[in-house]
Amino acid sequence: GAGVSQTPSNKVTEKGKYVELRCDPISGHTALYWYRQSLGQGPEFLIYFQGTGAADDSGLPNDRFFAVRPEGSVSTLKIQRTERGDSAVYLCASSLMEGAGGYTFGSGTRLTVV
């Protein structure tokens, strides 16, 4: 597509539930990144993929968070047993290749855990 698409744009879920956030990167971009942003803060790195593999998942806060990119394009961020502290905007970005910089960001998914 023309840009990075993230769905849903907003998600409200109850504490303890499971959620999936989807990212559809720009066609041909091999590198895909997930960030999380809390109000008034900068984006916090979670994980990035080069192709199908997670090249660096050091930013995932704990084992409730998991992300996949099975075919090297669309990625899904999965959060189990959601907690109120998981509430944030989850941002996805892609770039032509890792290290290229010049990320194109999606509009994000605002996750609210109640």
Added chain:
Amino acid sequence: SQQGEEDPQALSIQEGENATMNCSYKTSINNLQWYRQNSGRGLVHLILIRSNEREKHSGRLRVTLDTSKKSSSLLITASRAADTASYFCATDAGTYKYIFGTGTRLKVLA
């Protein structure tokens, strides 16, 4: 953890004035980028400067990089109300992922 830190945290100027934002970072880098964010959603890439570059221009934007001081500045000349946004620097810390700073909230008054 945050690699970069922007200064000031907030800046309010009149339309037509210049706006300068600074970014300091902690570890050696290959590249540094600046992004703009409106309304707390998607970020827009503004400019990338490499560690062997000292200055770069793009339209009304001028970015400088001083690797000896581990700092960068973003200058927006002749600001407009539409420049009102948050601005973030992002550094690669020698890896393939970029770490963002805390941001400067710029408000341009018409």
